Amino acid sequence: MFSDTRDFIEALHAAGDLHEIEKEVHWDLELGAVSRLACEKDGPALWFKRITDYPAGITAFVNPMATWRRVAVAFGLPPDASLKEIYAEYEKREGQLIAPVTVAGGPCKEMIRRGADIDLYDFPAPMLHDGDGGRYLGTWDMAVCRDPETNWVNWGMYRFMVYDSLHLTGFPRPTSHLGKVFQDHYVAKNRPMPMALVIGADPISHFTASATYHIGGEEAALAGGLRGAPVELVRCETNDLLVPAHSEIIVECDVLPDCAGLEGPYGEYPGYRTGEMGNGIFCRVSAVTHRKNPILTVDATGYRDDSSTITALTGAIAIKRRLERHGIPVMDVNVPREGAVHLAVIAVKYGGKQMSREILETLTSRRALLSKIFLVEPDVDVYDIGKVLHAFSTKCHPAHGIHVVHYEGRANTLTPCYSQGERALQKGATALYDCTWPGEWSREWEVPVQATFDSIFSDSTKEKVLANWKSYGFKD
Ligand SMILES: Cc1cc2nc3c(=O)[nH]c(=O)nc-3n(C[C@H](O)[C@H](O)[C@H](O)COP(=O)(O)O)c2cc1C
Ligand SMILES: [Mn+2]
Numbered sequence: 001m002f003s004d005t006r007d008f009i010e011a012l013h014a015a016g017d018l019h020e021i022e023k024e025v026h027w028d029l030e031l032g033a034v035s036r037l038a039c040e041k042d043g044p045a046l047w048f049k050r051i052t053d054y055p056a057g058i059t060a061f062v063n064p065m066a067t068w069r070r071v072a073v074a075f076g077l078p079p080d081a082s083l084k085e086i087y088a089e090y091e092k093r094e095g096q097l098i099a100p101v102t103v104a105g106g107p108c109k110e111m112i113r114r115g116a117d118i119d120l121y122d123f124p125a126p127m128l129h130d131g132d133g134g135r136y137l138g139t140w141d142m143a144v145c146r147d148p149e150t151n152w153v154n155w156g157m158y159r160f161m162v163y164d165s166l167h168l169t170g171f172p173r174p175t176s177h178l179g180k181v182f183q184d185h186y187v188a189k190n191r192p193m194p195m196a197l198v199i200g201a202d203p204i205s206h207f208t209a210s211a212t213y214h215i216g217g218e219e220a221a222l223a224g225g226l227r228g229a230p231v232e233l234v235r236c237e238t239n240d241l242l243v244p245a246h247s248e249i250i251v252e253c254d255v256l257p258d259c260a261g262l263e264g265p266y267g268e269y270p271g272y273r274t275g276e277m278g279n280g281i282f283c284r285v286s287a288v289t290h291r292k293n294p295i296l297t298v299d300a301t302g303y304r305d306d307s308s309t310i311t312a313l314t315g316a317i318a319i320k321r322r323l324e325r326h327g328i329p330v331m332d333v334n335v336p337r338e339g340a341v342h343l344a345v346i347a348v349k350y351g352g353k354q355m356s357r358e359i360l361e362t363l364t365s366r367r368a369l370l371s372k373i374f375l376v377e378p379d380v381d382v383y384d385i386g387k388v389l390h391a392f393s394t395k396c397h398p399a400h401g402i403h404v405v406h407y408e409g410r411a412n413t414l415t416p417c418y419s420q421g422e423r424a425l426q427k428g429a430t431a432l433y434d435c436t437w438p439g440e441w442s443r444e445w446e447v448p449v450q451a452t453f454d455s456i457f458s459d460s461t462k463e464k465v466l467a468n469w470k471s472y473g474f475k476d
Pocket of ligand 2: 213
């Protein structure tokens with residue numbers, strides 16, 4: 001298992017999933033545009049070796065897990081593992097928690113900068129998209145914070161913009177765990193919240209920071225379990241938080257309870273720039289520690305970015321678990337890449353109005369990041385989007401098969417189809433498309449027979465045709 005970004009880069013190189021760019025590239029839009037196009041082409045991860053205005057040793061590693069091949073490598077699976085295998089592997093490992101261990105020091109302490117030595121512009125934070133509100137230092141990152149009452153430590157991946165040489169502004173959504181801890185325990189008591197922004201830890205730690213995980217659940221232990229070995233943590237210089245010792249860059253800060261800072265807009269994961277510049281959390285940096293020749297990790301956020309794989313995968317399994325807990329006969333769940341974490345395909349033993357309502361209620365009761373659900377029967381392979389679209393197109397009744405639930409105060413503020421007004425109120429809706437045959441239809445004589453090779457022919461016809469296949473002149 002990988003202890004840091006550097007090991008992972010090496011493994012990607014060996015798997016043919018890394019492209020190193022020696023030519024000098026500008027942090028102002030050029031790096032972002034190259035990286036965006038690489039995502040849209042399902043290309044390899046990128047390692048920019050020369051960045052304009054920065055010394056040769058300071059590099060940027062982009063789109064770490066934005067393809068399923070790279071997710072497989074990060075999990076120690078063969079690079080060509082199927083989507084189904086990757087889902088199954090995560091599902092198998094996610095229940096095994098291994099608590100982190102604390103170590104006295106580590107590579108992230110090679111350089112320590114405090115006070116007047118702090119300058120966030122020491123790092124080549126890119127201006128990723130035309131129209132972004134600023135340069136983003138935190139994209140492939142993890143923000144560490146602690147609930148002071150229970151000592152629950154949360155890791156979350158949220159974007160952070162360079163405000164000036166000493167301050168960051170960030171955009172954890174109000175429904176995020178950091179957002180909740182900050183509001184409940186620090187804003188309410190008017191106390192600054194210690195936070196550590198970690199950049200360039202091992203890939204599985206970042207993966208867990210972006211995972212859908214329960215309140216009170218520690219992503220550090222989830223990461224240990226997924227890696228099969230504890231994550232080594234080291235104490236920050238200016239607060240009590242612990243951070244992965246092998247990280248590239250740590251920004252220690254205080255999030256001020258009584259200040260907001262301008263943040264965004266940004267080219268976001270659904271594939272649009274939706275918002276305007278708004279108020280983000282305001283972070284005053286207290287120390288920066290980093291490795292020698294630090295590697296800045298970056299997600300070129302937008303269509304088919306890292307969220308389209310990792311957030312989708314953990315979101316799908318979280319949906320499955322939640323439905324199981326509520327006694328719903330769920331078989332498989334896929335959150336397809338093309339749906340930008342807005343669409344889930346759920347296979348259940350049977351559908352219908354009652355089942356549809358129960359699923360909608362269950363999945364939107366706390367926070368509702370997804371807004372569309374395709375409900376299918378178990379004979380539809382949820383990982384095969386062609387088959388899913390076929391089921392949707394043919395089986396979902398346009399008048400009776402669409403169920404909608406409306407809510408306020410917990411909608412996804414980044415969903416592009418919501419108006420600015422809806423977003424301000426966190427108001428939204430989730431639609432479920434029931435692509436299953438009505439339960440009251442007789443399976444024998446009302447449910448249509450599929451006109452496919454497998455379904456519409458007798459075994460003897462199929463066997464004969466398969467046995468003779470090559471003799472018809474087909475190669476395979
Ligand atoms: C590259 C990337 C960037 C993300 N940026 C944000 C962000 O700016 N704000 C946010 O609320 N969620 C963001 N997310 C999603 C969160 O990481 C995800 O919802 C995670 O569950 C948050 O952790 P939490 O549940 O502990 O709050 C991002 C995910 C990825 C993969
Ligand atoms: Mn969490």
